[in-house]
Amino acid sequence: MEEQGLLIVLSGPSGVGKGTVRKHLFEHYNNDFDFSISMTTRQQRVGEVEGEDYFFRTKEQFEEYIKEGRLLEYAHYVGNYYGTPIDYVRETMAKGIDVFLEIEVQGALEVKKRMPEGIFIFLSPPDLDELKSRIENRGTDLPDVINQRMDKAREELQLIKYYDYVVENDSVDAAARKIRSIIESEHLKVERNIERFTKIIQEMM
């Protein structure tokens, strides 16, 4: 019997290091999960592959997806749509493969409304001063932008309560290892194995 895959949602404030942790996790652990592929209306760049980097769609097609409720979440960013097609996620999970979603906090809460069975992990800064210095060290932003980001981080931290797990990004290696532990232990939950064991017991009778 094939166990259903899990939906793993990694989220957290902008600048906390979600992408870095996710890359480390994918490179250093023997993962049997798929990174969710987003749908976008932005121009396909040289070297990008349809269905691997993104699902490339026109604005009209994308809005049709929105209307039909076929996106787990979506956002409009610098003139383009970005979203997660729900069919792809469900089909992958049905094959017994975990789907990994790295996403902004607001998007994660949208996902939770649609798929509350997901495992929601909040990546938090070790402390807020640390977050501020990380945002500042990007070196590309004006003070106003930095303050706005800090305000947003404060707001977002208050949303931790809607998540299942909180992982402090004190080191990329430790954070990735903790996320690996969460995924492993979620698979070991009795509720996810009871059918298989019920079958074993029946065979023994």
Place this chain on the structure above:
Amino acid sequence: MEEQGLLIVLSGPSGVGKGTVRKHLFEHYNNDFDFSISMTTRQQRVGEVEGEDYFFRTKEQFEEYIKEGRLLEYAHYVGNYYGTPIDYVRETMAKGIDVFLEIEVQGALEVKKRMPEGIFIFLSPPDLDELKSRIENRGTDLPDVINQRMDKAREELQLIKYYDYVVENDSVDAAARKIRSIIESEHLKVERNIERFTKIIQEMM
């Protein structure tokens, strides 16, 4: 703020290898948990230390503990009592230290009645034939005893549903690592960290 320690209960059918997995876990992982110390009425042996190997008590003292409900669970075995003093468990947890309990299935269900907040892990055989050969290979038991043990194992497997996690003991190393993942991820649950984060957020305002 000090986080409350967890009660980790490792259980499973007789002969499944609980003791071996527990020893491996304690030896190979940098554990910050205490192995729960049992209370017993059996004679203190040479080299055994009171409060380290066991709490040694008289039959009368032990029965007083039973009467007062101060044991998390207890059993009578080959003429002696063995049990887990609930005060020791609670005091250790209050210090922020996890308590690890390795225990038979019936005892674990007793513990669950008293402390449902515990993390209950069922160590299962990879398959039942494997369990039978393990029980037989002990080489010290008569066929009747082996059959009795198998019947008991079948019964106990049906109790998996009362546990939180199930770990198959396909290899001692893998099983110990999985238990380590469970303990780590339980500590990362939002419900166990929300107070600390609420404090951080308040400090930022």
